[in-house]
Every structure is written in C-alpha cells, then in structure tokens.
Amino acid sequence: MNLKLIGGAAALAIMSSVAFAGAGAVADEFKWMTFAVFGAIIAITMYVTYWAARQTHSTSEFYAAGRSVTGIQNGWAIAGDYLSAASFLGIAGLISLYGYDGFMYSVGWLVAYITVLLVIAEPCRNIGKYTLGDILAFRNNPKASKTVAALSTITVSTFYLTAQMVGGGVLIKTLIGIDYHVSVIGVGVLMLAYVVFGGMKATTWVQIIKAVLLVTASILLVLITWGQYGFSLPGFLQAVISDPKVQAQVAKLVGDAATNMTPEELGQRFLEPGLFLKNPIDQISLGMALVLGTAGMPHILMRFFTVPTAQAARTSVLWAMGIIGGFYVLTLFLGMGAAINVGAVNISSLDPGGNMAAPMLAQFAGGGADSVLGNLFLAFVAAVAFATIVAVVAGLVLAAASAMAHDIYVGVIKGDHASPQEQVIAARVSSVIVGIMAIYVGIAAEGQNVAHLVALAFAVAASSNLPAVFLTLYWKRANTYGIVAGMLVGAITAIGLVMISPNMTYPKAVLKDADKVLNGEPAQEAKPAVPAVAASSFTCELFAMEGCVASAPAKAASLEKPAKPGAADKLASLNEKLATLTDAKEIEKVKKDIAATEKAKKKAEENMKKFEGQTTSMMGLEKPYFLLKNPGLISIPLGFLVVIIGSLLFRDKRSEEMWDELYVRQNTGINAEAASAH
Amino acid sequence: MSQAEMNWAAIDADPRFQALHKKKLAFLWSLMIISVVYYFLLPIGAAYFQDLFKIKVWGPVNVGIVFALSEFIVAWTIAAVYAVRANKQFDAMAAEIIRDAHKIN
Numbered sequence: 001m002n003l004k005l006i007g008g009a010a011a012l013a014i015m016s017s018v019a020f021a022g023a024g025a026v027a028d029e030f031k032w033m034t035f036a037v038f039g040a041i042i043a044i045t046m047y048v049t050y051w052a053a054r055q056t057h058s059t060s061e062f063y064a065a066g067r068s069v070t071g072i073q074n075g076w077a078i079a080g081d082y083l084s085a086a087s088f089l090g091i092a093g094l095i096s097l098y099g100y101d102g103f104m105y106s107v108g109w110l111v112a113y114i115t116v117l118l119v120i121a122e123p124c125r126n127i128g129k130y131t132l133g134d135i136l137a138f139r140n141n142p143k144a145s146k147t148v149a150a151l152s153t154i155t156v157s158t159f160y161l162t163a164q165m166v167g168g169g170v171l172i173k174t175l176i177g178i179d180y181h182v183s184v185i186g187v188g189v190l191m192l193a194y195v196v197f198g199g200m201k202a203t204t205w206v207q208i209i210k211a212v213l214l215v216t217a218s219i220l221l222v223l224i225t226w227g228q229y230g231f232s233l234p235g236f237l238q239a240v241i242s243d244p245k246v247q248a249q250v251a252k253l254v255g256d257a258a259t260n261m262t263p264e265e266l267g268q269r270f271l272e273p274g275l276f277l278k279n280p281i282d283q284i285s286l287g288m289a290l291v292l293g294t295a296g297m298p299h300i301l302m303r304f305f306t307v308p309t310a311q312a313a314r315t316s317v318l319w320a321m322g323i324i325g326g327f328y329v330l331t332l333f334l335g336m337g338a339a340i341n342v343g344a345v346n347i348s349s350l351d352p353g354g355n356m357a358a359p360m361l362a363q364f365a366g367g368g369a370d371s372v373l374g375n376l377f378l379a380f381v382a383a384v385a386f387a388t389i390v391a392v393v394a395g396l397v398l399a400a401a402s403a404m405a406h407d408i409y410v411g412v413i414k415g416d417h418a419s420p421q422e423q424v425i426a427a428r429v430s431s432v433i434v435g436i437m438a439i440y441v442g443i444a445a446e447g448q449n450v451a452h453l454v455a456l457a458f459a460v461a462a463s464s465n466l467p468a469v470f471l472t473l474y475w476k477r478a479n480t481y482g483i484v485a486g487m488l489v490g491a492i493t494a495i496g497l498v499m500i501s502p503n504m505t506y507p508k509a510v511l512k513d514a515d516k517v518l519n520g521e522p523a524q525e526a527k528p529a530v531p532a533v534a535a536s537s538f539t540c541e542l543f544a545m546e547g548c549v550a551s552a553p554a555k556a557a558s559l560e561k562p563a564k565p566g567a568a569d570k571l572a573s574l575n576e577k578l579a580t581l582t583d584a585k586e587i588e589k590v591k592k593d594i595a596a597t598e599k600a601k602k603k604a605e606e607n608m609k610k611f612e613g614q615t616t617s618m619m620g621l622e623k624p625y626f627l628l629k630n631p632g633l634i635s636i637p638l639g640f641l642v643v644i645i646g647s648l649l650f651r652d653k654r655s656e657e658m659w660d661e662l663y664v665r666q667n668t669g670i671n672a673e674a675a676s677a678h
Numbered sequence: 679m680s681q682a683e684m685n686w687a688a689i690d691a692d693p694r695f696q697a698l699h700k701k702k703l704a705f706l707w708s709l710m711i712i713s714v715v716y717y718f719l720l721p722i723g724a725a726y727f728q729d730l731f732k733i734k735v736w737g738p739v740n741v742g743i744v745f746a747l748s749e750f751i752v753a754w755t756i757a758a759v760y761a762v763r764a765n766k767q768f769d770a771m772a773a774e775i776i777r778d779a780h781k782i783n
Contacts, residue, residue: 100724100742107720107749114713117757118706234737241738272732273724273742280725287721291714311769314761321757325750661686667698668772670684670779 025350025359026176026382030375034176037376037383041213045194045387048205052198058676059423062199063130063402064305066676069204071312075319078303080207081395082109082294082324083214085167085355085388086454091328092361093354095335097249097344098276099269102335105277106328108287110321112294117317120295122310123473123666129673130305131399132298132465133407136472139658140480142416145468146407148487152464153298153403155491157396157434158441159457160297164396165442166450168389174351175359175382181443187386188439191394195401195431200306203394210391213384215323217362218330221377224365225337240336241267249344250275270339281541282628286455289632293458296465299399308675334358341365349596359385397434405430452503455630456494463490463635467643473666475647479655482647490639497631502624507614509623514604520566542634544625567601688782689775698771705763713756720749 026034056062069077087109094102128135133149165184172183194202229235240246247266251258253275258266269275277283294300304313338347338357341364350356362381366374405426410418418426464487471478471486498504533552535541540548565573571594578590616622647655665671689695723731723745731742775782 100746103743104720104724104746107746108717110750111713111717111753114710114753114756118710118760234739237738237743268734268738268740271738271740271743273728277721277724280721283721283725284718287718291717311765314764318757318761321754325754329747329750660690661684663699664684664686664689664695664775667695667702668689668775668779670776 033376034379034382037379041383041387045206049194049198049202052201056199056201060676062424062427065200065204067308068675069306071315072319074307074316076211077204077207078320079323080211080391084392085385088388089355089358092331092334093357096338096347096357097354100271100273101276103332108290110325112290113321115291115295121304121313121317125304125310125313126666126669126672128305130406131402132301135469139655139662140483143412144480144484146411148484150403150407152487152491154400156457156461157400159453161396161438162441162445163450163453164393165438166445184442187390191390192435194394195397196428203398207391210387217381217384221365222330222333226333240340243340245343246270246339285628285630285633288636289459289462289630292466293462296461299395302399310669337361400434401430456498459494459632460491462632463494463639467639471643476659477647479647479652481650482643485646486639486643489642490635493638494631494635497626499619500625503629504617506617506623507611510607510611514607517600517604518566521564523563524561526560542627570597685783692782695775702768709756716752
C-alpha cells in the first residue's frame with residue numbers, strides 16, 4: 001500500500017508541475033529538460049523512501065533512523081539540512097550584488113558549528129532520545145519541560161518552515177514558471193511522502209542526496225568560472241574589479257560618492273565592506289543569533305540522535321563543517337562569477353534579492369540562454385534548488401512532528417505510557433498534521449515578506465532553546481523553574497522585539513516610496529558633506545526613545561539633482577525615445593527600461609491601494625521602536641539571565657538529584673540509547 | 679549494565695572523572711572563547727577599521743578578504759584541534775571510567 005501511495009504522490013508532483021508551467025527563467029522549449037531532471041531526482045528519492053519505509057517500524061527507527069546513520073553520512077545530512085535555499089541561492093546572490101558584505105555574511109553560518117561541536121553534539125547524543133524535550137526532561141520536571149520544549153520547537157520550526165515554503169514557491173515560479181500554489185502543494189506532498197513513510201531514514205537520505213547534488217553543481221560551476229583565470233585568486237578578482245558591470249553596480253550603490261571615483265576605485269570598492277551591511281550593532285546581534293541559535297535548532301539537534309555513538313556525533317560535525325565551510329568558500333566564486341558573467345542588472349531583474357545569481361551563472365557557464373548545455377545546467381541547478389527546499393522542509397516537519405507526538409502526546413498527555421505501535425502512529429499522524437499546516441501556511445503567506453523569519457527562527461532558538469539546553473547540561477543549579485521561565489521569556493522577547501522592529505511593514509514609509517515612484521521627486525539643491533552622528537547613548541542605538549539622537553553615517557557632499565519625473569511621464573518619454581531609435585541594441589535597452597518602469601509603477605499602485613489610509617504597522621506604530629533587525633543582542637542575554645534567576649529563586653529536588661547522573665552520562669556515554677539491530 | 683547498579687554520585691566524585699571534567703571544561707571554554715572573539719573581530723573590523731580592511735596585499739586581494747578567508751581556516755583548525763584532543767585523550771579517559779563504572783561505589 002505504501003508503495004502505491006508514494007508512487008501516486010510522485011506522479012501527482014510531476015504531472016502538476018508539467019501542467020501548470022508558465023513563464024520562468026527556463027525557456028519553454030527547454031522545459032522538458034528541467035522536468036526530466038526533476039523527475040529523475042524525485043524517482044531516486046522515492047525509491048529511497050520505499051527502501052526506508054520497509055525498515056521503519058519502531059519509534060527509534062521513525063525518529064532516529066534506528067541510530068544507525070554513520071558519522072560521515074550524518075555530516076552530509078547535516079549539511080543537506082542546513083544549506084537551505086536561503087544560503088545556497090541567497091548568499092551567492094548577495095555576493096553577486098554587494099560583493100564583500102555577502103561573503104562576510106556567510107562566515108557566521110559556519111562558525112555556528114563550533115558551538116554545536118564543542119557544547120551540544122556529544123552531550124545531547126549521550127543523554128538524549130528523540131527530541132529537545134527529552135534532553136530538558138532528563139533532570140527537570142518532565143511534563144513542564146516537555147511542554148515548553150515542544151512549544152518552542154513548533155514555534156521555531158514554523159517560522160523557518162514558512163520562510164522555506166514561501167521562498168520555495170517563489171523560487172520555483174521564478175525558475176520554471178510553475179504556479180505558486182502548485183509549487184507549494186508539490187513540495188508539501190513530496191515532503192510528506194518522505195517523512196510519513198520513510199521517517200528519519202528517508203529524510204536523512206534525501207538530505208544526503210541533495211547535499212551531494214548541491215556540492216557537485218557548485219564545484220562544477222566554480223571549475224568553469226574560476227578555471228578561465230587559471231585558478232588564481234588575484235587574477236580572478238582583478239577580472240571582477242575591472243568589469244564595467246561591477247563598476248556600474250558599485251556606482252549605483254554608493255550614489256553621489258561615485259562622481260569622485262575612478263573606475264578602478266569603483267571596482268575595488270566591490271571587495272571592501274559596507275555596501276550592504278550598514279549597522280555594525282545589528283550585525284553583531286545577527287552574529288550572536290547565528291552562532292548560538294544553530295546549536296538550539298530542533299531539526300539540527302535531532303540529527304545527533306541518529307548516530308550510534310558520541311564519537312560518531314563528533315565525526316558528523318567535523319564533516320558537516322568541512323562541507324558547509326567549503327561550500328561557502330565556493331559561493332565567493334559563484335557570486336563574483338555571476339557578477340562579471342551575468343551582471344547585477346540582469347540578476348536583479350529576475351529577482352531583486354539576487355536569488356537567481358547561481359542559476360543564471362549555470363546557464364551562462366553551459367553556453368548561454370540559447371544553448372542546450374546551458375539550459376541543461378540551469379535545469380540541474382533548478383532541480384537542486386527544488387531538492388534543497390524539499391529536504392530542508394522534511395527535516396523541519398519531522399522535528400515539529402516529533403515535538404507534537406513524542407513530547408506532547410506521548411510524554412505529557414499519555415504520561416509516557418504509550419505502546420510502541422501507538423507511538424509510531426502518533427508520529428505519522430503528527431507529521432501529516434504538520435505537513436498540511438506547512439502547505440496551508442505556505443499558501444496563506446503568499447506575497448508576504450518572510451525573509452526575516454529565518455533570522456527570527458535563529459533568534460528564538462538562541463534565546464530560548466540554547467540557554468535551557470546549555471544550562472541544563474552544564475550548570476548544577478539549573479532547574480525546572482529557571483528553564484520554563486527562561487524559555488518563555490527568551491522566545492517572547494525575541495518575537496516581541498521583531499514585531500516592533502524595522503522588519504515589519506510601516507505603511508507611511510511604503511506610501512511615501514510609492515508616491516515618489518508615481519509622482520516623481522522635486523529637484524534638490526547641492527548639499528554639503530555631513531559628518532557621522534553618534535547616538536546620544538547606547539540605548540538610543542537600540543530604541544527610538546524620546547529625546548534620543550539616532551546615529552547616522554557620514555554623508556558625502558551631493559551635487560544638485562534635477563527633478564525626477566513620475567512613472568507615467570517617464571514611460572511617455574521612454575516610448576517617445578523608442579520610436580526614434582534604430583539601433584537594435586539600444587532598442588533592446590529602452591524596452592528593458594520600459595518593462596522595469598511599468599513593473600515599478602504597478603507595484604507602487606498596488607501598494608497605494610493596499611495601504612491607503614493606513615498610518616501604522618500591525619503593532620500600531622508609525623515607525624520602528626526597536627531599531628535593530630535582529631533581536632539577539634537583547635533577547636539572548638535575557639534568556640540566559642532568566643534561566644539563572646529562576647533557578648536561583650526556586651528549588652527543585654529532582655533537578656538537583658539527577659545532576660550527578662546527567663553529568664556523568666553526558667561526559668561518558670554510559671547507558672546512552674543504543675543503536676537498533678538493523 | 680542496568681541503571682540501578684550505577685552509583686552516579688560516586689562516579690562523579692571519582693578522581694578520574696573529576697580529572698576528565700576539569701580538563702575537558704577548561705579546554706572547551708578556551709576554544710569557545712577564541713572562536714567567538716575571532717568571529718566577532720570580522721564585523722567589528724569591517725565596521726570600525728575599514729581603512730585597515732582596504733589595504734591591498736596581493737593584487738586586488740585586500741586585508742578584508744584575507745581576514746574573511748582566515749575565519750574559515752580558524753574555524754576548521756579549532757574543530758580539528760578539538761577532535762584530535764577528544765579522540766586521543768578524552769575518549770580514553772572516559773573509556774577507563776566506563777570500564778570501572780560498576781565498581782565505583
């Protein structure tokens with residue numbers, strides 16, 4: 001029966017994608033190639049699921065693949081779980097548009113694994129069973145700690161999941177033109193087939209396959225792009241800084257300051273910090289959330305329960321660090337390669353966030369948009385992107401479902417008295433519930449700005465899960481009261497601060513920008529240079545309080561600016577110009593300008609309509625009150641502090657009695673959950 | 679090896695376990711602090727020491743790029759240092775405690 005259903009899901013996914021394909025980055029005549037690659041990947045993963053389903057009967061097999069995954073396999077699976085579309089396509093995109101800052105951004109994602117390696121992986125393998133809740137329940141009150149752990153796991157997974165579903169839907173639409181809803185449902189159905197039938201074993205192998213495909217594709221692309229320059233780093237970067245497209249992009253980014261710079265200076269500026277990341281305090285806040293949040297991510301924690309020993313857990317982090325770090329070094333070449341070969345203008349015309357940089361580079365590397373090989377490469381990268389989304393979502397759904405079934409249903413409702421069969425059924429039913437919820441959220445959140453949800457997921461994990469796990473493992477006095485209070489305060493603070501941060505939509509600013517597009521801007525007089533302003537106090541850097549002087553960067557002197565016409569006037573003059581042109585190249589250029597202006601006009605009109613009459617955000621604010629995009633700087637220390645204070649104020653006998661056993665076991669692995677016979 | 683047979687408090691108090699605990703904790707903390715400090719030097723340097731980051735050292739390759747690349751090397755090195763030490767020393771110390779765990783009372 002299982003096989004039939006799995007086959008059905010695969011058929012549905014392929015058929016629906018063929019039926020609903022519209023316009024996308026892949027030209028219509030080459031679409032069959034994309035679907036062939038998609039079909040091949042789906043077929044392989046479905047076979048793996050079929051194979052895994054036959055071996056998945058017990059709870060340990062469903063949640064932890066029978067603890068039979070080797071260290072190296074788990075390392076690849078962690079990389080597959082972690083290198084989401086956001087990091088695979090997003091970071092390459094950031095580098096292609098903003099140069100150095102994009103590369104700098106990637107560093108934190110690797111350093112995060114030092115925390116995982118040093119403080120989390122081995123102890124969790126030694127004392128844990130299936131979930132974050134199991135680790136906390138070891139010495140804290142089981143029902144209380146499993147309830148908060150499950151709440152936090154489901155919250156973090158939902159944020160991350162929403163970002164993946166929405167991002168994935170948009171991505172597939174941009175790449176191959178499949179309708180957004182169909183993409184979301186397709187991803188959801190496939191992922192459900194993997195998780196429900198094959199459990200952790202199928203999820204692990206889907207992640208391994210995806211990681212191998214991703215690394216292969218990246219190495220291939222880098223070989224082609226970097227190979228032209230004889231694998232010389234200065235040679236390659238020299239080509240980057242002398243490229244007129246790169247210089248034009250920098251000129252656009254630095255604005256008025258570009259008038260005093262030579263082309264070489266503009267090019268070199270691409271390799272210097274400050275084109276994208278402006279606020280250093282915000283970056284430190286994000287860095288804290290990454291470095292501490294990864295170790296508190298439930299789907300990453302869960303991966304350490306799949307290996308047989310703590311030594312294997314150690315090996316898996318080492319492999320994961322090698323793969324993830326190596327991949328980020330490759331993105332430097334992917335991003336810079338896209339910047340010179342494709343150009344920022346073309347990349348952002350398909351997607352302003354730069355997500356299309358790597359796929360477009362692939363198309364270029366194979367010979368361009370009209371070549372068969374170029375489209376095969378593009379098809380391959382598109383299929384890898386698709387596999388990426390499915391693999392990451394599967395891991396997240398499994399984590400959320402285990403919290404629901406194992407922590408809440410079995411642990412809290414059934415008081416740990418559930419038959420093995422009942423447990424597996426609960427796990428499968430929860431997976432279906434979470435999966436359907438993921439599809440629903442993905443469709444409901446269409447068109448929403450979800451990019452900040454990934455950072456928020458990390459911030460909540462770092463402020464809520466990590467302090468609780470860390471102090472439970474290493475601090476004798478930690479107890480139930482501290483853990484429960486700390487997790488709640490950490491999570492609520494992180495979410496609350498984001499609600500009043502610049503991540504939210506503020507109608508006044510949106511309306512003002514839309515007005516500028518539609519009605520143009522008045523002429524501006526020349527302005528003298530303005531020196532940087534320091535905030536009047538550190539709190540003023542963080543909050544927009546009364547009497548505060550906000551910090552502002554230095555501004556270079558600007559020249560007189562003529563008035564900018566509104567969109568309608570601009571279109572009229574462009575059309576007029578088009579009529580007089582004869583040169584094919586120039587006509588092409590003006591046509592592109594017209595398309596871009598029409599797009600901007602439509603967007604501005606939509607915004608005008610959407611926010612008409614509104615002056616405040618969801619939270620009733622006209623402008624952000626909390627000035628950082630990431631709340632980690634405040635919510636992480638607060639999470640730790642509340643666990644400590646709560647533990648010191650109240651006493652919990654069980655937490656104290658269990659300390660010796662926990663500490664000995666987490667360090668030695670005595671009585672750790674053993675691998676099953678398979 | 680059932681759970682009831684273990685005297686966890688006695689194992690915790692055993693000098694061999696205490697030695698493992700002290701060595702491991704000191705080592706982990708020092709690695710953790712080095713990696714965190716080194717990591718945050720990057721955003722701090724990029725924001726407040728831009729003149730330093732802009733100095734060209736190898737063709738167009740500047741200090742900033744070298745420093746960002748060195749972050750990868752340092753992260754891998756710290757991981758390798760930990761793995762070598764854990765494989766050689768901590769595992770052996772733990773194995774001895776596991777072997778005698780029943781006898782420690």
